[in-house]
Amino acid sequence: MKSKLNLDVKQIDEARSSAKRIAESMQEFIDRHTTVSTERTILRLLGVDGTDDVLTPLPNVVVDRLLDNGQLSKGVANFIGSAIHNLKKSPQEISEMVSEGTLDFESLKPVKKEDVEKALKPYITESLKKIKTQTEKREEYLKTIGEGKKPYLYVIVATGNIYEDVVQAKAAVHQGADIVAVIRTTAQSLLDYVPFGATTEGFGGTYATQENFKIMREALDEAGEEVGRYIRLCNYSSGLCMPEIAAMGALERLDVMLNDALYGILFRDINMQRTLVDQFFSRVIIGYSGVIFNSGEDNYLTTADAFEEAHTVLASQFINEQFAVLANIKEEQMGLGHAFEMDPDMENGFLYELAQAIMAREIFPRASLKYMPPTKFMTGNIFRGAIQDAMFNLVSVWSGQSLQLLGMLTEAIHTPHMQDRYLAIENASYIFNNARNLGEEIEFKENGIIQKRAQKVLKDARALLMDIEKEGLFSTIEQGKFGGVKRPRDGGKGLLGVVVKNEDYLNPFIPLMMGGAK
Amino acid sequence: MAQKKKEEKMVATSKVDLTQVKPYGDSLNDGMVETAFTLPVPHGEEANEAARILTKKMGLMEPNVVYSKDMGSGYTFFVVYGKCVHTVDFTNIKVTKVEVDVMSREECGAYWEMNIGRPVVIVGASTGTDAHTVGIDAIMNMKGFHGHFGLERYKGIEAINMGSQVPNEQLIEKAVSVKADAILVSQTVTQKDVHITNLTNLIELLEAEGLRDKMIVIAGGPRISHELAQELGYDAGFGPNSYAEDTASFVLTEMVKRKMV
Numbered sequence: 001m002k003s004k005l006n007l008d009v010k011q012i013d014e015a016r017s018s019a020k021r022i023a024e025s026m027q028e029f030i031d032r033h034t035t036v037s038t039e040r041t042i043l044r045l046l047g048v049d050g051t052d053d054v055l056t057p058l059p060n061v062v063v064d065r066l067l068d069n070g071q072l073s074k075g076v077a078n079f080i081g082s083a084i085h086n087l088k089k090s091p092q093e094i095s096e097m098v099s100e101g102t103l104d105f106e107s108l109k110p111v112k113k114e115d116v117e118k119a120l121k122p123y124i125t126e127s128l129k130k131i132k133t134q135t136e137k138r139e140e141y142l143k144t145i146g147e148g149k150k151p152y153l154y155v156i157v158a159t160g161n162i163y164e165d166v167v168q169a170k171a172a173v174h175q176g177a178d179i180v181a182v183i184r185t186t187a188q189s190l191l192d193y194v195p196f197g198a199t200t201e202g203f204g205g206t207y208a209t210q211e212n213f214k215i216m217r218e219a220l221d222e223a224g225e226e227v228g229r230y231i232r233l234c235n236y237s238s239g240l241c242m243p244e245i246a247a248m249g250a251l252e253r254l255d256v257m258l259n260d261a262l263y264g265i266l267f268r269d270i271n272m273q274r275t276l277v278d279q280f281f282s283r284v285i286i287g288y289s290g291v292i293f294n295s296g297e298d299n300y301l302t303t304a305d306a307f308e309e310a311h312t313v314l315a316s317q318f319i320n321e322q323f324a325v326l327a328n329i330k331e332e333q334m335g336l337g338h339a340f341e342m343d344p345d346m347e348n349g350f351l352y353e354l355a356q357a358i359m360a361r362e363i364f365p366r367a368s369l370k371y372m373p374p375t376k377f378m379t380g381n382i383f384r385g386a387i388q389d390a391m392f393n394l395v396s397v398w399s400g401q402s403l404q405l406l407g408m409l410t411e412a413i414h415t416p417h418m419q420d421r422y423l424a425i426e427n428a429s430y431i432f433n434n435a436r437n438l439g440e441e442i443e444f445k446e447n448g449i450i451q452k453r454a455q456k457v458l459k460d461a462r463a464l465l466m467d468i469e470k471e472g473l474f475s476t477i478e479q480g481k482f483g484g485v486k487r488p489r490d491g492g493k494g495l496l497g498v499v500v501k502n503e504d505y506l507n508p509f510i511p512l513m514m515g516g517a518k
Numbered sequence: 519m520a521q522k523k524k525e526e527k528m529v530a531t532s533k534v535d536l537t538q539v540k541p542y543g544d545s546l547n548d549g550m551v552e553t554a555f556t557l558p559v560p561h562g563e564e565a566n567e568a569a570r571i572l573t574k575k576m577g578l579m580e581p582n583v584v585y586s587k588d589m590g591s592g593y594t595f596f597v598v599y600g601k602c603v604h605t606v607d608f609t610n611i612k613v614t615k616v617e618v619d620v621m622s623r624e625e626c627g628a629y630w631e632m633n634i635g636r637p638v639v640i641v642g643a644s645t646g647t648d649a650h651t652v653g654i655d656a657i658m659n660m661k662g663f664h665g666h667f668g669l670e671r672y673k674g675i676e677a678i679n680m681g682s683q684v685p686n687e688q689l690i691e692k693a694v695s696v697k698a699d700a701i702l703v704s705q706t707v708t709q710k711d712v713h714i715t716n717l718t719n720l721i722e723l724l725e726a727e728g729l730r731d732k733m734i735v736i737a738g739g740p741r742i743s744h745e746l747a748q749e750l751g752y753d754a755g756f757g758p759n760s761y762a763e764d765t766a767s768f769v770l771t772e773m774v775k776r777k778m779v
Contacts, residue, residue: 167591170590170591171589171590171591171593173590174589174590174591175589175590186652187682190681203652203706204652266660267659267661299661302661302665375665376665377665378665412665417556418556418589418593418595419554419555419556419589419595422587422589422595483660483661485660485661485670
């Protein structure tokens with residue numbers, strides 16, 4: 001396809017190669033480490049669930065025990081595998097015994113590596129089969145009842161009560177939504193455990209729990225069958241429990257998951273070492289289970305200026321793409337993020353937004369680009385807000401975005417009311433339908449404002465990537481080059497949960513998932 | 519005669535009676551209000567009638583359902599106009615406000631440069647059992663809120679956000695160790711007035727340690743007013759729709775006023 005923006009292919013290639021080397025050098029660090037959340041994820045995938053009598057999730061009980069004893073560097077799979085071999089009990093039963101104090105891993109006889117692997121195998125096979133069943137179910141739905149046209153209409157619910165969320169989500173589906181995201185309760189990203197069971201109390205959102213996932217999945221399948229289109233469910237594989245939530249999402253057939261270490265580092269002050277290691281396993285799971293991940297570059301523009309810092313978004317998209325490649329994620333599952341966040345008072349701001357949106361599409365032609373609505377300059381004037389959202393919708397259909405998080409006219413006031421969502425869907429449906437093929441009809445003036453804008457952003461992104469490659473990603477973040485936020489390498493939350501692997505370390509899921517095991 | 523009548527009318531309709539103010543649509547005292555809301559009832563004539571009855575109960579007479587729409591699953595959206603019967607005595611309104619000229623982030627930076635020049639340390643936390651960081655994050659973190667950057671982004675200000683569920687003792691300990699100029703306390707949960715107990719406790723601890731006068735102490739949260747904060751012994755209180763610039767302006771000007779520079 002010929003570039004409408006006259007972008008220099010050589011610059012794109014150079015930027016991409018630079019990002020590749022950045023991701024690869026991080027991967028060397030990642031491969032040497034594991035984390036408490038990575039280990040808990042392994043337990044969950046081995047079928048461990050539930051809590052002890054003070055409501056601590058069993059995966060936490062077991063992993064914390066190993067961490068306290070300084071044994072986590074071998075990986076929890078080694079201990080579970082040898083316990084299965086010794087005791088002929090399931091990982092769930094073994095975890096319960098650890099929790100009740102009737103089993104001490106140190107009392108177990110040493111077991112040969114191949115016996116550990118053999119002991120784990122049936123549980124691994126079962127878990128992978130469960131995930132495969134879910135991906136097949138998704139494919140079957142897409143084949144039989146189909147899906148909405150792109151850009152998918154993506155809305156959020158955030159009542160705090162999963163059962164109320166279901167009511168709102170179903171109404172949204174009947175109004176035309178294609179993707180429903182359940183916003184998490186404030187500060188869940190900083191919890192170092194995943195709460196258990198169905199929940200009805202949250203603040204500004206609803207707890208991400210496996211049971212809540214299941215409840216919403218069933219509701220959306222039902223609503224999807226009623227309206228004759230598959231409805232995608234979205235949640236957050238982010239924060240301190242990134243990979244655990246990815247595993248829960250894979251098991252309960254989530255379709256879209258927000259997943260971005262850089263976002264957690266910058267905006268949730270999560271330790272960078274911790275979350276980059278966590279991100280890797282979560283992306284392997286995401287890739288394996290056919291989930292689209294969403295990266296959070298759009299957030300940079302809520303702190304940094306959308307015009308001045310556009311190149312940081314593009315640079316980060318390149319890096320996120322390469323991290324995803326290393327986790328074996330298909331391009332179609334890469335929901336790289338960007339946003340419509342320029343000051344509405346800026347002359348020609350619309351042209352710049354358009355240039356950047358088309359640029360993202362040209363540089364990542366097959367990615368499921370996630371386009372985020374205006375938030376920063378939403379004022380509480382809902383009438384003007386509706387127009388800002390309309391401008392955003394027009395850019396989206398024109399530039400061929402994939403996942404359109406709908407702007408709410410009441411942004412900056414409260415979490416969406418039912419009618420806000422209806423008005424947002426009506427707004428987007430009107431514009432998408434009314435301007436469906438606009439992008440195919442229009443070309444841009446050579447060296448005009450739009451072409452020049454895109455070319456400049458690409459040029460600056462390439463230069464930034466070369467800098468990062470020289471400096472390393474950790475120091476780049478320490479210097480505050482993304483989103484204008486500085487975070488120290490050893491600062492933030494969760495560093496204590498990072499452990500150097502020893503030579504016996506075992507995570508049996510990674511090779512199998514990356515190899516596309518059945 | 520005709521002309522005199524017209525003059526009377528002009529006088530009658532153009533003079534606002536500030537003791538009895540009501541909404542203005544296109545002529546004085548028409549009371550016109552537009553509302554939009556959803557009812558959990560299926561779309562139809564009965565739904566429209568329900569919306570009209572409800573609107574009247576809100577004090578909006580002659581309700582006119584100009585739009586109603588089936589939102590599916592038994593919910594209906596309405597746009598309804600009505601004429602408000604209530605009035606407000608504008609001459610008798612009293613609001614207690616933090617008395618400070620609010621400066622923008624850039625103006626704060628310039629003010630700091632001109633009047634202070636040394637790093638201003640502000641420690642903040644959501645204290646007690648309160649797990650909500652949304653408020654303190656909005657004021658302190660880089661990202662800010664509603665497009666208003668947080669204190670981390672302010673020139674000359676070193677903002678330390680301790681997060682949520684911070685015990686008062688720990689907050690004080692931190693404030694002392696970093697030689698804080700100001701403490702920000704955020705309280706979101708107000709069930710059973712837990713915020714009052716918690717806020718009072720902080721002031722008592724500060725007074726007991728002889729620190730109260732050495733720092734500017736500010737409370738904030740959706741249910742906090744300046745009036746309440748002052749009653750509890752704080753220098754200022756910020757409620758909803760307050761941003762980092764309000765806090766920063768207050769802290770910086772107060773420091774200069776108290777010669778803390």
